[in-house]
Amino acid sequence: MAAKVAGSNAQRSKNSGIKTSVKSSTLPPVPELEKPLVQVSITNPLKKIMYWLDQIRRKQTTTFAIKLSIPLIALPVIAIVFFQLGKNFALPKTLDSTPQPSPKASITPSSDLIISRAGILKIAQGKETRYLLNLRDGRIIILEMPPQVDVKKYQNKQILVTGPYNRTTSIMKVEDIAEIELFNEVSTLPTPSPTPVASLIPSPTATSSAQP
Numbered sequence: 001m002a003a004k005v006a007g008s009n010a011q012r013s014k015n016s017g018i019k020t021s022v023k024s025s026t027l028p029p030v031p032e033l034e035k036p037l038v039q040v041s042i043t044n045p046l047k048k049i050m051y052w053l054d055q056i057r058r059k060q061t062t063t064f065a066i067k068l069s070i071p072l073i074a075l076p077v078i079a080i081v082f083f084q085l086g087k088n089f090a091l092p093k094t095l096d097s098t099p100q101p102s103p104k105a106s107i108t109p110s111s112d113l114i115i116s117r118a119g120i121l122k123i124a125q126g127k128e129t130r131y132l133l134n135l136r137d138g139r140i141i142i143l144e145m146p147p148q149v150d151v152k153k154y155q156n157k158q159i160l161v162t163g164p165y166n167r168t169t170s171i172m173k174v175e176d177i178a179e180i181e182l183f184n185e186v187s188t189l190p191t192p193s194p195t196p197v198a199s200l201i202p203s204p205t206a207t208s209s210a211q212p
Helices: 002-016 045-059 074-097 204-210
Strands: 113-124 130-134 140-144 158-166 171-173 176-179
Touching: 113 140
Parallel strands: 140 171
Antiparallel strands: 113 130, 113 158, 130 140, 158 171, 158 176
16 A cells, blocks of 8 residues: 555656756855955056155145153253253364464573673672672673672672673673782883994094194
C-alpha cells in the first residue's frame, strides 16, 4: 500500500513539471577594499604658485602672529642675558665713537752733561739758601751741594765744581768740589846790563894829529 502511494506521488510530480531553484545572496562591495595599493598623482605646481601670487597681490599685506608662553621664573634670567648682550655690543660702539686725540710732538729734555766749571762761590740767604757759582763771563749757575760738604769754607773763593749740568734749568748737581789757589807772586828775572860798543868813526883830534 505504501509503495503505491510513493509511485503515485512521483507520477504527479512528473506530470506537473514544477522546477525549484536556490538563490545565493551576494555581499555588498566594501570601499576600503576597493582602494588601490599604490596610487601616484602628479599635480601642477605652477598653478599653486600662480594662486599664491594672486592671493598676495590681492591682500598685499601679510600679518604674522607669534605667541610665546614664558614662565615667570624665566623672565629674570632672560632679562639678565639680554642686558649682558646689550652691554657687550654697546661697548665697542662707544669706544669707536670716542674721538682720539691727535698725537702731539713731545719735546724730551736733553740729558744732563757732566762738566766742570770754575768760578766764585756765592751764598744767597733768604727763605731758602741758594748756592751760586759766578763764572768769569758773568753767567750764574745754581749749585746743588751734597749735605756732607762744608760750603762755608768755600764762600767767596775761587772753586772748581764737577757734576751733571742741566742746560734748561741751569742747575748743576755738585759731585766734586775743589778750591783753586791763585799765585799772585811774579818771579823777576835779572836784566843784563848793556855792554859798551866801540865806535869805528875816528875822533877829530886823531885825524888832526895825523896830518903833517
